[in-house]
Amino acid sequence: MEPRNLYEVIRTDYEEKEVFEKAKQYSFDYLDTIGKRDVTPTAESMKELQNFEEELPNQSCSSSEILELLHRYGSENTVMTTGGKYFGFVCGSSLPVSLAAKWLSDVWDQNCGLYVMSPIAAKLEELCERWVVSLLQLPKDTAAGFVSGSSSAIICALTAARNSLLQKQNWDVAGQGLFGAPQIKVVLGEQAHSSVFKALALLGLGKDRVTLVPVDDQGRMLPEKLPALDASTLLIVQAGNVNSGAFDPLDELCEKAEKAGAWVHVDGAFGLWAAASNKYSHLTRGIEKADSWSVDAHKTLNVPYDSGIVLCRDRNALVGAMQASGSYIQYSEHRDGMLYTTEMSRRARSIELWAALKYLGRQGVQELIDMLCENAVYFADRLSECGFTVLNDVVFNQILIKGSSDRSTKQLLTNIQNSGKCWCGGAVWKMEPVIRISVCSWQTTKQDIDECVEVFKACYKES
Numbered sequence: 001m002e003p004r005n006l007y008e009v010i011r012t013d014y015e016e017k018e019v020f021e022k023a024k025q026y027s028f029d030y031l032d033t034i035g036k037r038d039v040t041p042t043a044e045s046m047k048e049l050q051n052f053e054e055e056l057p058n059q060s061c062s063s064s065e066i067l068e069l070l071h072r073y074g075s076e077n078t079v080m081t082t083g084g085k086y087f088g089f090v091c092g093s094s095l096p097v098s099l100a101a102k103w104l105s106d107v108w109d110q111n112c113g114l115y116v117m118s119p120i121a122a123k124l125e126e127l128c129e130r131w132v133v134s135l136l137q138l139p140k141d142t143a144a145g146f147v148s149g150s151s152s153a154i155i156c157a158l159t160a161a162r163n164s165l166l167q168k169q170n171w172d173v174a175g176q177g178l179f180g181a182p183q184i185k186v187v188l189g190e191q192a193h194s195s196v197f198k199a200l201a202l203l204g205l206g207k208d209r210v211t212l213v214p215v216d217d218q219g220r221m222l223p224e225k226l227p228a229l230d231a232s233t234l235l236i237v238q239a240g241n242v243n244s245g246a247f248d249p250l251d252e253l254c255e256k257a258e259k260a261g262a263w264v265h266v267d268g269a270f271g272l273w274a275a276a277s278n279k280y281s282h283l284t285r286g287i288e289k290a291d292s293w294s295v296d297a298h299k300t301l302n303v304p305y306d307s308g309i310v311l312c313r314d315r316n317a318l319v320g321a322m323q324a325s326g327s328y329i330q331y332s333e334h335r336d337g338m339l340y341t342t343e344m345s346r347r348a349r350s351i352e353l354w355a356a357l358k359y360l361g362r363q364g365v366q367e368l369i370d371m372l373c374e375n376a377v378y379f380a381d382r383l384s385e386c387g388f389t390v391l392n393d394v395v396f397n398q399i400l401i402k403g404s405s406d407r408s409t410k411q412l413l414t415n416i417q418n419s420g421k422c423w424c425g426g427a428v429w430k431m432e433p434v435i436r437i438s439v440c441s442w443q444t445t446k447q448d449i450d451e452c453v454e455v456f457k458a459c460y461k462e463s
């Protein structure tokens with residue numbers, strides 16, 4: 001047989017669609033195992049990762065062989081963060097409609113940098129912007145950029161903040177850089193998220209030259225400890241402490257900043273969604289007075305990774321900060337997505353975000369948030385009944401627990417992680433090792449929680 005050239009091989013894959021059928025079948029097989037197999041891969045299955053080990057091959061490999069490899073040795077070496085028994089970090093699951101919309105949009109393979117490259121992606125970005133702003137009850141003309149996650153969203157927001165604060169002092173930081181620039185005072189809580197410090201480091205604002213505001217026993221900034229704010233201050237507050245879930249006293253902090261003419265950024269990676277629920281919006285009261293916000297759809301909203309959103313009250317501040325030009329860049333009269341983000345080429349993540357919002361509607365978003373938070377309270381109560389100490393006020397979806405000693409807590413965490421039956425992470429809270437539980441998946445049921453509590457009990461030994 002005449003050896004086929006590469007084009008013919010690819011063309012055949014493309015037209016026969018067998019590889020796509022395989023992907024679909026394997027995906028369905030995987031979906032059927034969620035909730036049935038362990039949350040984490042076994043040591044035995046991780047040995048199979050060795051099957052991927054080789055030098056870059058010289059020869060082409062068939063598509064079906066590649067998909068088969070992925071399914072055989074890849075699927076079982078995933079962590080089931082999408083199931084109902086994963087409580088590590090803050091990881092959402094994915095709503096079926098969002099996942100399906102992503103599949104379709106993966107086939108479209110749109111680049112949403114410019115309107116001319118994808119009118120549909122631009123249209124859905126426009127809608128997502130309007131809907132999210134309305135859902136979170138932010139000022140009407142707030143601009144939104146669709147980025148990979150909160151880390152990126154915070155970088156975009158703080159760039160807009162930095163540029164705008166220096167602009168007021170007649171300094172063009174985009175053009176002149178920070179060498180010789182006037183000072184910006186950066187104020188944030190002692191328990192600000194690591195991604196905030198990373199953004200400050202990246203932006204030349206310095207992660208060590210900040211003023212750290214002391215916090216209370218839940219990790220909330222103490223407003224009475226706030227230093228004097230002025231029009232060259234960047235104040236960064238938190239809607240949802242990554243450990244305790246606590247919200248800074250946002251209303252009071254935003255009010256003070258507004259009076260001083262400072263820029264306020266709200267890191268609300270998972271907690272900002274509280275604003276969309278009548279039951280929890282008291283936690284975010286006052287956020288509309290801030291200047292920028294960052295939030296993840298891939299956490300509380302259960303949209304697939306990667307889906308972060310940067311929001312900025314002053315559209316020109318964000319667009320100005322993200323400006324890029326080139327004779328080949330064709331801007332339009334419509335929404336050009338790259339004006340709102342650091343990236344130029346981007347996948348069109350607004351598609352699955354739009355799908356989730358349309359599917360849930362205002363009411364569904366609220367129900368989802370309320371369900372996660374109610375499950376967290378239920379989980380905390382059950383654990384407390386079993387003798388574990390719950391260390392935080394469970395105001396949102398995060399729980400912190402400990403055993404009777406540091407040693408027993410650490411051992412419990414190791415045993416839970418090794419059990420494979422559910423997964424939680426650890427942290428240090430007030431100098432003590434603790435176990436963090438983040439209830440963030442639509443899949444988690446009360447029965448899952450009951451079963452996990454049994455795992456906690458079985459894994460616990462007093463010492």
Ligand SMILES: *Cc1c(COP(=O)(O)O)cnc(C)c1O
Binds near residue numbers: 270
């Ligand atoms: C998760 C998280 C971040 C970082 O978000 P990514 O989407 O992982 O980049 C920032 N702040 C808080 C409070 C978070 O929970």
